[in-house]
Amino acid sequence: MTTSEEELLPTTRRALLHRVAVAQVEGRAPSLVAAVVRGGRTVWHGARSCVDGNAPDDNVQYRIGSITKTFTAILVMRLRDEGVLDLGDPLEKHLPGTGVGEATIADLLAHTGGLAAESPGPWWERTPGTLRPELADVLGERPLRHPVGRRFHYSNPGYTVLGALVEELRGARWEEVLRREVLEPLGMHRTSTRPQAPHAGGWAVHPWADAMLPEPAEDLGRMAPAGQLWSTTGDLARFAAFLSQGDDRVLSTGSLLEMRTPTAPPETVDVAAGYAYCLGLEVRRSGGRLLVGHTGSLPGFLACLTISVEDDVAAVVLANCTSGPLVSAVGADLVRIVAEAEPRIPVPWRPLREVDASVLELAGQWYWGTHGFALRFTADGLASLEPLSGTGRRSRFSANGDGTWTGLEGYYAGELLRVVRRPNGSVSHLDVGSFVFTRQPYDEDAPVPGGVDPEGWRGIG
Template identity: 80%
Template sequence: MTTPQEELLPATRRALLHRIAVAQAEGRAPSMVAAVVRGGRTVWTGARTSVEGHAPDENTQYRVGSITKTFTAVLVLRLRDEGVLDLGDPLEKHLPGTGAGEATIAELLAHTGGLAAESPAPWWERTPGSLRPELADVLGEQPHRHPVGRRFHYSNTGYTLLGALVEELRGAPWEEVLRREVLEPLSLHRTSGDPQAPHAGGWAVHPWADVMLPEPIEHLGRMAPAGQLWSTTGDLSRFAAFLAGGDDRVLSAKSLLEMRTPAAPAEAADVAAGVAYGLGMQLQQRDGRFLVGHNGSVPGFLASLTISVEDDVAAVVLVNCTSGPVASNVAADLVHIVAEAEPRIPEPWRPLPEVDRSVLELVGQWYWGTQAFALRLVAGGGLSLDSLSGNGRLGARFRANGGGMWTGLDGYFAGESLRAVRRPDGSVDHLDLGSFVFTRQPYDEGASVPGGVDPEGWRGIS
């Protein structure tokens, strides 16, 4: 007997509620609302509040801050997939005259464009966007803090430029494009640039006393693509399901995988913490899991959207205070609770519907020099190559290109070509992987090994 996919066990549900209850109480948050997604559906929601009778629910809007950046990145990837731009294009090609156009679109997406983290004073999150009507007001006289492409430096101004790029190429305001191309197709009807009732108010909680102060709510103007949006746990749950699996009406699973792939050089502290950044998505190794998504904060609000694609579990946490609970930790813990208590049930094993015999003869054990590897055939005609000794270049997967050629998808061999080199009689001599020769035996004397094989063969010490 199995538990229906849409249900969680009572003990799991209690553990989830306990986690947000502790976070809300210890973090002294006016309210916290959370949701868990599994199998593309919301399977749990919970809320805690300090105001009796006014508990938020999955339709209550909170400001989500920098989660907005992931929405903006989706719009940019759509332009790339349509052939309107290339991620390697300098910004100047499509949006001239900014003074920051040397950076490529990919570098802006990955926060490696060298731009300042913030716009010039006054503090943009607590002042009207009308104070910064032009891109020049956002970038200031010295927009760069680092050489372009040299290091990761989180930049709100970079995403302002990406929003302006979307407007330039679509000929419409950023929010209008977002609604037409992402929000409406995904049925995110409670996600908007301005708050729509019912919505939470933003609060600052005094660090040394249990009293609160309302935070101002400003429209960010030009900075909107970096942090403007309001949303709900219901909408962000649907967005999380999209980010994990794709929706061809908006963006393919292949492009979303690209967004979830590290794209920025990590600082030493980030490497130690297991943190990286892709194209509009934050990446983290935590508790043995690879988590993707984005966090957000603006005065009065904290937010986190966290996904474990492998476990098929996502969590959304929204809080209405400037500081207090660490929303990203709470969301990661919600994912961990479900994944550990109710691990994903794998699909039944099924044999391949058909197999190419010329590919089947390639599988099995191969040697690169003296290191043993196993080549396996996987679904879809792809191959995987794994070290049998636990050393060397591990975990390479390959996509079939046809004609006896495959392309590496990850690890050391990402982008490299794999092919079987055959003798005149059609038998396989060796595998060529980016010029590395793999033979059936260590330094097989019958194969074309670069440098040749000593004619006296293997020997002991006399």
């Protein structure tokens, strides 16, 4: 991936640098480095450091903490796409004897498996992984804190279990599988499980004095799939482009869409904050913009990767301090600055290549009861059913090749749209998941459930 800063206006580049500079000062970070991606390419890179003339470039490694979980989730989704497992499978089917085998693969990906948030024993992020050599040491004697599948409860041990699952089904170490199946195909040669020069040192900054303390950089051992990785803004920019656009060598766009679809029932506090967890990715709402990605932290480091798919803008922010700059807010601001200053120019509208008369006759206005809907057919081959009021149930549908259509999103996701014709071949109505859509409200010539009063519409008199 090449860097092409001339694609952004000078005023935009200055606004991005200003935001990074303010974050480094107000967050009292020894260094802070960031990148912006648009159209699958890095279009801006900026950094600030407490050491004059030594601002890190896009090749300097930082620890990325829980962004590692997204990589682990991709390995699991690859196994699903190959038919090795199903997300609905209980863990026990593939990795018996853990004590948490009732949880499904999807539960573990979405943090709804009921597992504890942390591993028992001393603070695992600041102690060597040799203290937890086996999976049983990570899970402890009481691994569950909640009923399986009932609530979202972020769990680091849950992703350790998923890493062990990958090792069991691939017959190789997690880091080897990751290197072979994700990092090498995406050209992420500066992402590793252990630091490789040049890399930043991790620091704790005293909360009440401008003084610093070095943090230990422990090998997390069994906990590696939850937070071990080191990476660079250059590599994470490549990763952001992949998460936005897909790469069939690693994972299809369809599977990536599934990964960024919320699955976990959020806590009340998360609903208020506009936060939801998906399958290894987080979704946040910021200033009316939907952002998908992940954050990460380990002693000495903070990290954020965030993407606005609609705006086709992503941001990566890395800092080498235990606490300080709110990197998720910085990332959201970098996306906002570019999206608002230089909004995405849409591709030209183009008509359908071929017009199918049997499909065209379905286009237009339909009614479910008295609710008006518009059915449109677009050049991408999809059908779109939208309420005329602008609010309510809407969904796009993909053609199945037999005259039926399957819902892709919203209330009708997975539901079938079927065209019902009369004996003479004319269209009677649409059946959408058993709902009858007619050309007129409560059309007396269509089989409306419950029937239509034979006296028809009337006034109050």
